[in-house]
Amino acid sequence: MTAPLPTLERLPRGALTLFRIRAILRMGIYGGLAFVVALGLSLAGNERWPYLLPCAVVLVLSVLTAWYPQRAHERWGWALREHDLIISHGVLLREVVSIPAGRIQHVDVHQGPIERSLGLARLQIYTAAGSGADGEIPGLTRETADALRERLVRREIDDVV
Amino acid sequence: MSSEPVAMATPEEVPWRRLNAKAPLAALVPLSGMIARVFLGALLPTYFAGEHGLPWGAWIIVGGMALSLLAAGLYEVATTSYRVVDAQLEIRSGVFTRTSRFIEAARVQNTEVLQPFVSKLLGLVEVKVETASGGKADGHLRGLTPEDAQALIQALQALRGEGPAALPGAVVPEERVLSEASLGGLLLYGATALGVGVIAVVMGAMHEIIETFHKLLLPWMEAHWDAVAAPGMGWLAATVAALAGLFGLWLVSGARAVLQFHGFRLVDTGTHLRSAGGLITRRQVTVRRARIQQVVLDEPLLRRTLGFGSVEVETAGVRTGKEASDRAELLVPVVPTARMPELLREFVPELPDAHSTLPFQRAHPKALLRARIRAVGLSVLMAAPTTWFLGAWGAVAWLLLPAQLLGAWFDWRFQGWTVTDTLVVVRQGFWRRRTTVVQRSRIQSVRARQGPLERGYGIGHVRIDVAGSHVLLPSVGWEEAQSLIDVLPARRPTRRAVPAPQPDARLPA
Numbered sequence: 001m002t003a004p005l006p007t008l009e010r011l012p013r014g015a016l017t018l019f020r021i022r023a024i025l026r027m028g029i030y031g032g033l034a035f036v037v038a039l040g041l042s043l044a045g046n047e048r049w050p051y052l053l054p055c056a057v058v059l060v061l062s063v064l065t066a067w068y069p070q071r072a073h074e075r076w077g078w079a080l081r082e083h084d085l086i087i088s089h090g091v092l093l094r095e096v097v098s099i100p101a102g103r104i105q106h107v108d109v110h111q112g113p114i115e116r117s118l119g120l121a122r123l124q125i126y127t128a129a130g131s132g133a134d135g136e137i138p139g140l141t142r143e144t145a146d147a148l149r150e151r152l153v154r155r156e157i158d159d160v161v
Numbered sequence: 162m163s164s165e166p167v168a169m170a171t172p173e174e175v176p177w178r179r180l181n182a183k184a185p186l187a188a189l190v191p192l193s194g195m196i197a198r199v200f201l202g203a204l205l206p207t208y209f210a211g212e213h214g215l216p217w218g219a220w221i222i223v224g225g226m227a228l229s230l231l232a233a234g235l236y237e238v239a240t241t242s243y244r245v246v247d248a249q250l251e252i253r254s255g256v257f258t259r260t261s262r263f264i265e266a267a268r269v270q271n272t273e274v275l276q277p278f279v280s281k282l283l284g285l286v287e288v289k290v291e292t293a294s295g296g297k298a299d300g301h302l303r304g305l306t307p308e309d310a311q312a313l314i315q316a317l318q319a320l321r322g323e324g325p326a327a328l329p330g331a332v333v334p335e336e337r338v339l340s341e342a343s344l345g346g347l348l349l350y351g352a353t354a355l356g357v358g359v360i361a362v363v364m365g366a367m368h369e370i371i372e373t374f375h376k377l378l379l380p381w382m383e384a385h386w387d388a389v390a391a392p393g394m395g396w397l398a399a400t401v402a403a404l405a406g407l408f409g410l411w412l413v414s415g416a417r418a419v420l421q422f423h424g425f426r427l428v429d430t431g432t433h434l435r436s437a438g439g440l441i442t443r444r445q446v447t448v449r450r451a452r453i454q455q456v457v458l459d460e461p462l463l464r465r466t467l468g469f470g471s472v473e474v475e476t477a478g479v480r481t482g483k484e485a486s487d488r489a490e491l492l493v494p495v496v497p498t499a500r501m502p503e504l505l506r507e508f509v510p511e512l513p514d515a516h517s518t519l520p521f522q523r524a525h526p527k528a529l530l531r532a533r534i535r536a537v538g539l540s541v542l543m544a545a546p547t548t549w550f551l552g553a554w555g556a557v558a559w560l561l562l563p564a565q566l567l568g569a570w571f572d573w574r575f576q577g578w579t580v581t582d583t584l585v586v587v588r589q590g591f592w593r594r595r596t597t598v599v600q601r602s603r604i605q606s607v608r609a610r611q612g613p614l615e616r617g618y619g620i621g622h623v624r625i626d627v628a629g630s631h632v633l634l635p636s637v638g639w640e641e642a643q644s645l646i647d648v649l650p651a652r653r654p655t656r657r658a659v660p661a662p663q664p665d666a667r668l669p670a
Contacts (some may be wrong), residue, residue, distance in 0.1 A: 004645055084650070094616070097608040098646035128293045128477055129605035129626035 005096065008077030009086055014118045015076070015139025019069035021114055027061040034058075066067045078137050080151060085125065087135045100137050107149045111142070121145035125152065177242040177253065183303020185235045187280045187287075191303070192234040198229050218359030245316045252292060252300055258670075264300050266320035268292045270452050270478040270629075271490050274310050274445040281443070286310045290317070291490070293628050314447060317575055323432040338506055342425035343440070346469070346495035351418030352411045353463045363409040386659065389666040423492045429507065433472070436491050448491050452476045454603050456508045457489070458501065458596040465594065466496050474508055477628030488630070509598050511583040516596070519586055521577025524635035527618040529573040531636075536565035576635035585625060585649060587632050597632045599625055601651035609642035625649060 034054035071091045079086045084159035085104075088096045108124040115121060121142045124133040140148065183185075200223055203204075203320040241254040250264040280286060288310045292298035305313070342350075382389050425438030437445040454477055460470035473489035496504055505512050513519060544558035547641075575591040585599045604625055609622035621642035623634040637645065 041386075049483070084647075086646070088430055092613050094611040094621075095608055096643055097606055098650065099606045100604065100650045103605050106358070127605040127626070128628040134606045134626065 005086065005088075006079045006081060008079050011073060011076045011137075011139045012120075012141050012144075014120055014141065016069060016073040018114060018118055018139050019072055019121055020065070023061075023065040023069050027058060027065055030061060031058040036075050049124070073139075076139070077135070080148065085135065085152065087137055097135050099125055099127060104152050107152050108133070109142075109149055115139075123148060174440045175246040176307070177244050179242050180238065180304040181283075181285055181306055181309075183285060184241075185239050187236045187277075187279050187285045188235060188303045189231075190279045191277065191664070192231055192238075196230050196234070199230070200227055216438050240269075241302065243300075243302060245313065247465075248320050250300055250313075250317060252302070256643075262300065264290055264292060265391075266317045269317055269321075269449075270476040271446060271448045272314050272317065273447070274307075274308075274314070276439075278441045280304070281441075282624070288313060291476070293477035318433070328377060334645055336435075337429040338426060339429050339434070339504060340425075340427040340493050340496060340500075342422055342495045344419065344423075347418045347422050347425070348415045349467060350364065350422070350464075350471070350494045351415035353461060353467065354414055354418065362408065362413050363406060366409065366413075367406065397425050408640075418494065420438040425494060426494055427491075434491065434507075436493070446491050448474060448476055451509075453508055454599075455630050455632065456505065456598045458505065458598075459593070460498075460590070460596070461593045465498070467497050468496060470501060472496055472501075472504060472508070474631040475627070505598070509584065509600065511600070512583070512586075512598060513581070516586065516598075519579045521579050521586075521588060524573055524576040525618075525620045525637050527620045527638075528636035531565060531614065531620070532569035532573055536569040537562065540565045578634050580649065583651070585632075585634075587634055589633075589635070597630060599627055601649060603627045604606065604650040605650050607646040609639075611639055623649075 031054050035051075038050035038053045041053075042048065062154040068091060072089070075089050075094070076093055077088045082101070084098045084100045086096065086098050088094075105126050105128055107126070110122040110124060111120070112122075119142055120139050122136065122138045123140055123145050126134040127134045137145075137148075190352055193588065221498065237254045241252065243250065243252045245251075245266075248266050250269075252264070253264045270291050270293055270307045273291070275287040275289065276285075277287070284306065285304050286307050288300070288305055292499050302310075302313075332502045357397070368383040372394070388394070420440045420442075422438045423440035425436065427434060427436045433447050433449055435447045437443065453474055455475040457473040457475070458470055459473060464470050472493040474493075475488075476490045478490050493504065495666075502512075502514055502516060505516065506514075538560070540562040544555075544561055547555040547558040549555070570593040575588070575594065577587050577588045583601055585601055585604075587599075588599045589595050589597075605628055606626045608624050608626075609621050610624065615621055616639075619639055620636045621639040623642050623645050625632050625634070634645070
């Protein structure tokens, strides 16, 4: 039908660290919430079995933390072509997005505190299609993000929608 | 504002136009309604808690907040002014905190003129100007005279070089009527559009009726108990109740359709399509032909049998609503099947004469297997507990299984999609057939997706986004889905806006 998808650019090694830190933080937050619920149930007179809940949450999330970030890092990829930007990602729900050149309305570069400490940035691409970002690439080095943003916004925008 | 052509002038020379003096009065009802919805959360506990309800102190706070919000809303309407200058619509409101909004005429997707009941009594209308930027109208002017509203719309059209005022002295093209809706057609439309909202209204009404007549019915039933308790009377009562409910549904749905579309008329003004209709609230929508993003032909089985369907036209204006017909910027409620191709070509000139005979590609065969497994799973999930709790009568629920399997086959068999040089046409559903036509040059993004279950079958689905809407293609093989993201958007030569040397995005590793 057509040429296969191009070879995709992979995320830098630092992105894997970012994904792992996020997974650990997520485990801490959900584990903490589960502990609070267990504490409440325990104080309400349910002896000690509620404490199994945070243990189970932490156990499941530990397994996920060990497995998911590596897989997610392998799945993320992007390619900037003459006529479009392609982004591929997803472990459970796989997705390949093509955003035609000239349809991009604006591009945001975000840096949270963890990303800033790792020298990474998240690129968000917006078209006129909806209220949210149509494409997102996390874990890019700041230089790559800036260079990619520059190339994307310098393309000519088609007529208004 | 007068209706003469808009002359280009410097911003200082163009005077501000105020809304009509009666505008706050017209805005009183809709603003009160909006605020009442906000405070419904405070009223509901009072209703359910009976006499206890909220303490009086809370009532004072809630009432005070509601009145403050109402006063702020009315104040904003009273201080709103507008003008068309420098190819922009400029709207200004507030005195202490002044807000100015600039809407570029070229960015306007469509305009809407509304005349709710109170505004009609006051001889005023509301104007909504939509761009592609958000979930509600960017420019909303409440309380204009109809002449001012039309003059404003013409001024915006003139700035784009599209309206009758574009070239002074030019011959104004004659308006062509494309579609009209008769009362009988609207009643049929209503009778075949039974939504959840209508069911809720009818159920509520029946509940109230039973409550009201309870005291009258009970003595009558006790007096005629022998006849009422006779064998077969239960079935008769159930049948009568079902028929009465169905009749009520048709009645409410028909009335709703007449209220929404009475006197509906769609006209072609050359560069624009203008529809108007509505009994109590009259709504006039003007859509630029060049801004049409997607056209949907809605033909549920019942309507197909009766020989008509509806057409929804989407622009990039983002409208909210539960039903697809509510989200469409322009809806033609009744279109006879014979006239359908002709009308569709008015919206999409590139569409072939007989769109229904296009060589549609079917959904992937594995999608049928997936739909069948889901049908079996759903049927077992529903029938097994029913049989457990109701015994022999509950076993009737197993009839769901063949019905679900048949439904799965019908839904799969009548899905299809095709790609022409300029269009993507997608057909979905048998019971409710919807044919979506998207211009490939309007595609904003295409995404191929594969969930964990789809991966097991080696299939995926493709979503096409256009401004303000989207359409899903029937399931295809995953390889094909990935290749389609390359095929579907129309290619256009891409030029750089700034011919400066560009950094290589791949350089930093």
